[in-house]
Amino acid sequence: MNIALARQPAISLLGTTALLFEPPGEGMTLPVQQRIWALAETTASWPEVREAVPGMNNLMLAFEQPPRDLAALEARLVDAWHATRPLPLAGRVVELPVVYGGAGGPHLADVVAHTGLSIDEIVARHSAPLYPVYALGSHPGYCYLGGMDERIATPRRRVPVVSIPGGAVSIGGAQTGVSASAGPSGWNTIGSTSMRFFDAAAEPPAALRPGDFIRFHVQGVVR
């Protein structure tokens, strides 16, 4: 939530380690994300910035050293935002074969119960779109995706699961994603895929980057 009511971007501090830049507006749109990518490219080379990290329609600047003159950096950042043009969509399309339901999709029934749709309708709506990778975060190699069909949105679980495996395809609220390694999750896991999203020894270590696209291919449905 933006407390500032003006149509200016909001800049807030994450301690002395980073700052968070949020453009005005409440949505999570691809055109705004394309401008966030452009802003990340511009700011990544600033001497104060160790890393420019896109989030969902926002940008975190992790500092190399915390700047003594914070106001000057913030002003420069706002100016840079106003000057950005959306980066073109030029990424790769990656197809992920998914087995929906069964042991790898333990919460498919919960999505059925919440949406009132059948398994086949849910699988069809989930596998239809081309999902842009907005950002990486959460854990190594994890991709935040945009573009999920609202009709299959399902709230996060009241009690998170202690561990879901890498490759778990899940729905959390209005978003979908694939976990890249085992870990806890409050999302609803509807299927599994076997893609390797992260390899610390590879260059670059993450298989996907912002601007790429994912398409889920129905390999099978276990009822």
Next chain:
Amino acid sequence: MIEVLSSAALASVQDLGRTGGLRWGVGTAGAMDDLALAAGNLLLGNAPGAAAVEIPVFPFEVRFTADCVFALTGADCAARLDAAALLPWWTHRARAGQVLTLGLPQGGAGRASRAMLCVAGGIDVPPALGSRSTQLRGAFGGHEGRALRRGDVLRAGATADGGGAGAATAPHGFGLVPPALALPLAVDGLPAVRVLPGAEYPAFEEASREAFWRTSWKITAQSDRYGFRLDGEALRPIAPMELRSHGIVPGVIQVPHGGQPIVQMRDAQPSGGYPKFGTVIEADLWRLGQAPIGSRVRFVEVDWAQALAALDEKAAWLDGVARLVALHRAAAIASTASPRT
């Protein structure tokens, strides 16, 4: 040259953390008490960011399989080398075959909770993405990307002055006044850490904001390297908030729906979606990292200039340590190298 004898101890290899990986969803990891790590390394003539073993659960035992000079910093664990009691925040020499035992942290209510075992030359594990810290989620870095187990063997690297792995002839037998004593920070008798208000701070009720600064917070048992869950007065937002996922860093204090804050710690995931009440400043993360489960802490509000001053003070302390130790080590080396008439 160090063989782990304890099982299930949650000990891990850490350095000062992995930077540059946020773009791939890789957080920093690194020592919960970065000051203890850096100081322990400086005592041994290592670069301050050399890898060491972080030990959060006690008792903990290792056997030295080769002669080795090492330092113990962080919590005072009534350490023993075979039967001999060891001074804390000190450098020691072990002979091959000796067993180092760390007992329960001493010091009562003000005790620290994690010990750092540093060795001359640093712990030698292959770097992953530029760091030797253990990345638990994703299982890479450190020793095989996981906590240490009984039977694991860790090696020491070569030292800068060419003393060979572990440098068993390196100067030892001296130590430091711990930074908790040199840089004290307490409010009403409780350890305190400084916090910069976060983006959603104004969106919380005034009574909640006052309670955050005025009352103490207990570190619950559901606390670990990922985050510290705190118990205290529930923090209430003025209106419910749903945020977009955004980058976060260690120190960020999130407030999920129940109102009990979670302070993200060194293994925090690099993004989140909960409201951010504030961020524990980088300069004080070592203090919080040493707070034991069940202990209580206080929070102090600071502004940007004060947070930078805290970083400067911490850097000045380390700088002073580096100079004094370098002088002492150089003199000790020179006196042993010169022929006696």
Next chain:
Amino acid sequence: MDAARRIAQLGDWLAPTDIAVLEFTTPDLRIRLDRDVPPAAGPATARTAARDGAAPTPGADGTTGKSDGHRADRPGASVVAAHSVGVFLDTHPLATAPLAAVGARVAAGQPIGLLRIGALLLPVAAPSDGVVERVLATPGEAVGHGTPLFALT
């Protein structure tokens, strides 16, 4: 390293610190650098200058102490003297009990006291097996090279 280079190096180390006196000793060389630093106000002046003033002298690797001057209080007793300037401590800053109480039996090499120079702690080690008979200096006071610290029997 020759004396001229050593002096230059020590000067470089000293310059950005607030250390007022630096003594550097090896078996063939002794260098002392003094510097004017503004004195602290009041009676603590001498103590402050000495407390943070001097870098340690080497020769001890920490496990063998040196006894300079053997002003024994009675036959069989020996005096453990400071091998460096510093603030004398009988208790580790983290501990509540002294390292070696009066009457305690100590072993050769065992740390029975500490000398604090800024953040650095150097051990005062028992030169031989024995019993701590008396503490000769006041904990918390600055001492100089050779100041008697303990009488052991």
